[in-house]
Amino acid sequence: MNISRREFLQMLAVASAAGVALPGVAATRNSVPTEKMYDVPTFGNVSFLHFTDCHAQLMPIWFREPNINIGIGSMKGRPPHLVGKHFLKYFGIKPGTPEAYAFTYLDFVEAAKKYGKVGGFAHLATLVKHLRGQRPHALLLDGGDTWQGSATSLWTNGQDMVDATKLLGVDVMTGHWEFTFGAERVKEIIDKDLTGHIDFVAQNVIDNQWEEDVFRPYVIKEMNGVPTAVIGQAFPYTPIANPRWMVPDWSFGIREDKMQQTVDAAREDGAQVVVVVSHNGMDVDLKMASRVTGIDAILGGHTHDAIPRPTEVKNAGGTTLVINSGSNGKFLSVLDFDVRKGKVRDYRYRLLPVFSNYIEPDAKMSKYIADVRKPYLEDLNEQLGVTDDLLYRRGNFNGTFDQLILDAMLDVQEAEIAFSPGFRWGVSVMPGEPITFEHVMTQTAITYPTATLSEVSGEQIKVILEDVADNLFNEDPYYQQGGDMVRVGGLKYSIDLSKKIGARIGDMELDGKPIDARKKYRLAGWASMEKREGTPIWDVVAEYIRAQDTIRVKDLNIPRIKGLGDNPGLELES
Amino acid sequence: MKRRSFLKGTVASGMLGVAATAGLLTPKMVLAAWPKAAFEAKDLNQGIELVMGSSDVTESSDVKIKAPDIAENGAVVPITVSTTLPGVDVMAVYIAKNPVPLACSYDLGPTTKGFVSCRVKMGKTSDLIAVVRSGGKLYSAKKAVKVTIGGCGG
Secondary structure, three states, rough: OOOOOOHHHOOOOOOHOOOOOOOOOOOOOOOOOOOHOOOOOOOOEEEEEEEEEOOOOOOOOOOOOEEOOOOOOHOOOOOOOOOHHHHHHOOOOOOOOOHHHHOOOOOOOHHHHHHHHHEHHHHHHHHHHHHHHHHOOEEEEEEEOOOOOHHHHOOOHHHHHHHHHHOOOOEEOOOOHHHOHHHHHHHHHHHHHOOOOOOEEEEOOOOOOOOOOOOOOEEEEEEOOEEEEEEEEOOOOOOHHHHHHHHHEOOOOOHHHHHEEEEEEHHOOOOOOEEEEOOOOOOHHHHHHHHOOOOOOEEEEEOOEEEOOOOEEOOEEEEEEEEEEOOOOEEEEEEEEEOOEEEEEEEEEEEEEEEEOOOOOOOHHHHHHHHHHHHHHHHHOEEEEOOOEEEEOOOOOOOOHHHHHHHHHHHHHOOEEEOOOOOOOOOOOOOOEEEEEHHHHHOOOOOOEEEEEEEHHHHHHHHHHHHHHHHOOOHHHOOOOOOOOOOOOOOOEEEEEOOOOOOOOOEEEEEEEEEOOOOOOEEEEEEOOOOOOOOOOHHHHHHHHHHHOOEEOOOOOEEEEOOOOOOOOOOOOO | HHHHHHHOOOOOOOOOHHHHHHOOHHHHHHHHOOOOOOOOOOOOHHHHHHOOOOEEEEEOOOEEOOOOOOOOOOOOOEEEEEEEEEEEEEEEEEEEEEEEEEEEEEEOOOOOOOOOEEEEEOOOEEEEEEEEEEEEEEEEEEEEEEHHHHHHHO
16 A cells, blocks of 8 residues: 555645645645655665654644753753754754744744644554655554543543554554553553554563563564564653552563663674664663664654754764654654665664645545544534633643643632643644643543642642652653653742752742741642542543633743753743 | 572571571571661661671672662662672672661672672662672672652653
């Protein structure tokens, strides 16, 4: 079912000529130089296509990249810790172009009207077929966070995404949020659905009792006669960042030593090329690449960084490329290796944004998606309200959609302070658009969604904030977990990024009064690590939105940032 | 061979479970071998001195610790300490910030390889310190292990 380049370009032409009705600006045929954008000349004899962290977004979506993505210590000022204008400058991208729209938050609303939605599995499928038409040998790698993130994936227990990735032609995958369906469900999917289609690999997951591999650590596939190993690296901190009880018998961790042993074993097995499909997060990928030898490329995810050029990391054995391919189905990586005499001699790389308006959706995938959504359409399409402001999530401290969730928690649960987890997934909603129940689910669809209300002392609140801040701003990437800072409603605070754990959080205030360490406060939260029964968070948020005329996010509660100086990972919006 | 020679060489152990379940020691013998004072010392250096006879320790790259960077469960942190130093007769593990730093100590026989694996409890984020005695001198390694309340990842 591969399509020729000519057919593909014709599809592009049809799609752009047809245009797509958007509020305000009609897409013109010349808005996106599609031929150039998707013209990726073939190179070498070994190829990988990679997407990651699609978070179950089968349909095209809006997704605003962050304006706060701070790097500290050795991570300051280098990818991925560049935002907005700094990002464009570093990668030589012109403002106002489709690439600037895809990779940065700059002029998001105007650019989104001009260039349209991104992602969508039917559009991704066309792109994959196009590239595979040119590179019939290419392996399609899925970095994980694929089965979770939408209403339909939650309601089908991950099945809609399992079948979609099979249809897309994924060859090898690893995981993170996959594990939040529970160990038994993961095993069931691998046994019943993936076997013979998709290899689920992870070198860093072992059982607690015997310390044996739970999954295959790697697979070897041959491309044009070149044996190529793909090693899996699942999210190392799954049982810490997500509930332990879901995977009680499995131990994760970075397992750098074992990674080295696995690379060596794959080489002994005859692999001439070794790549890692990783859910480490980019900072961890970079550190690992500097310390483990023999890896040609790490194709990474988890931190949702879309980086247009590989980072070439030197180590004792040579150079390892570190690639991170964005999130939400918005991007597809193409990595071509020229392998001769058993070694990688050269490479070419492109990170392609998936512009939904300019790629004809694949008919088979479109039908599949329509069918799988059909039983749920009424619930998905319920219009809860209309937003006046752009709603988005991504960013180190807060997003407008998170602020809406916090406002809902404070109001509906009658809390003084609200905490909402710093997840990096969740789509954007454009100003003037109705907020649907499906939108709310893209922010909240997890298997442990119970909204909670507890009495917590001022001291405990500080401990929690310090702990989460250290998971984000520890100077050593191996001690980071890769989420963003917990979103905070009601409480004002400051964060000093020149300090260490215990001394970062200060100036804690509620309604203009300093927080009392011993006083108890009514704290609303969700996504508890313990098993809790009760109302799911999406019902709390939906109830709140239904009660408003229009959603306006008045105050985006962001802490006062101290001790940072000039940092290209921070641009407060103009 | 490693595991077998390790068990054969084990005489007394702070990690009671390891030796006791291996059937090497009866409960009575375990109690008799219990280095009471060392397991009550609240100060790290004192804890080292009571086990090793000195607290004059040199950091050495020949002592290796394998432990998670972030503990999945502070109550059971799996660790492995190994060393290539010759003639090691005592190996011990300390958690700097535990109320009682000494977590376990092993007396090794002359034919034993310097390799121990056990699970330790950590109250909070701390350095984990391994001390070994080789030829009467003390060598150590340390590794930070973070204990976190978790959540919010992804």
